[in-house]
Amino acid sequence: MTCTWQAQARKISRVIIDPGHGGKDKGANRGSTYEKNLALNVAKRVEALLKAKGMPVTLTRRSDVFVSLSSRAAIANRYSNAIFISIHFNASTSTRLTGVETYYYGGEGKKLAAHVHLRLLSRLKPRNGDTRQRKELAVLNKTRCPAILVECGYISNYSERKRILKSSYQYNCAKAIVDGIWAYKTYR
Numbered sequence: 001m002t003c004t005w006q007a008q009a010r011k012i013s014r015v016i017i018d019p020g021h022g023g024k025d026k027g028a029n030r031g032s033t034y035e036k037n038l039a040l041n042v043a044k045r046v047e048a049l050l051k052a053k054g055m056p057v058t059l060t061r062r063s064d065v066f067v068s069l070s071s072r073a074a075i076a077n078r079y080s081n082a083i084f085i086s087i088h089f090n091a092s093t094s095t096r097l098t099g100v101e102t103y104y105y106g107g108e109g110k111k112l113a114a115h116v117h118l119r120l121l122s123r124l125k126p127r128n129g130d131t132r133q134r135k136e137l138a139v140l141n142k143t144r145c146p147a148i149l150v151e152c153g154y155i156s157n158y159s160e161r162k163r164i165l166k167s168s169y170q171y172n173c174a175k176a177i178v179d180g181i182w183a184y185k186t187y188r
């Protein structure tokens with residue numbers, strides 16, 4: 001960006017949506033609740049909302065298939081002016097843990113994470129939620145564009161899992177992500 005004083009909005013040409021896990025990589029599961037399926041559901045809702053706004057979208061997977069972490073980053077790296085959003089659900093052996101978490105890598109990732117996280121907190125009203133940098137996450141550090149990873153709640157907590165399984169919760173996750181992307185696109 002050479003003329004920052006006149007740049008009001010960021011140029012985003014495409015949003016790469018990365019539903020976590022898939023195929024043999026199940027991610028977390030509790031009973032019949034699988035992280036990989038929840039992540040794909042939310043990703044497809046994000047895709048629909050973004051396409052309704054005229055934003056080009058690429059999903060790193062559209063079905064229950066395995067995609068390596070480096071392939072996911074490589075898909076994002078095909079495009080210029082893209083942003084990358086990886087969607088996950090959390091689990092812990094500590095069943096008390098609840099809340100949403102947003103991870104990022106790099107300065108632009110941090111700004112994108114802040115916008116998305118704020119909307120997640122206001123829509124989902126979790127008891128806990130924080131953003132932090134995670135430099136070791138391959139999908140973030142191999143991706144050249146601004147990249148974040150959203151953990152949309154804990155399936156290991158009984159009451160949070162019940163909320164997560166509701167269509168309205170999954171819609172609110174998607175809407176928060178899209179509103180966050182739009183705020184990042186619009187404001188410095």
Ligand code: ZN
Binds near residue numbers: 021
């Ligand atoms: Zn995951």
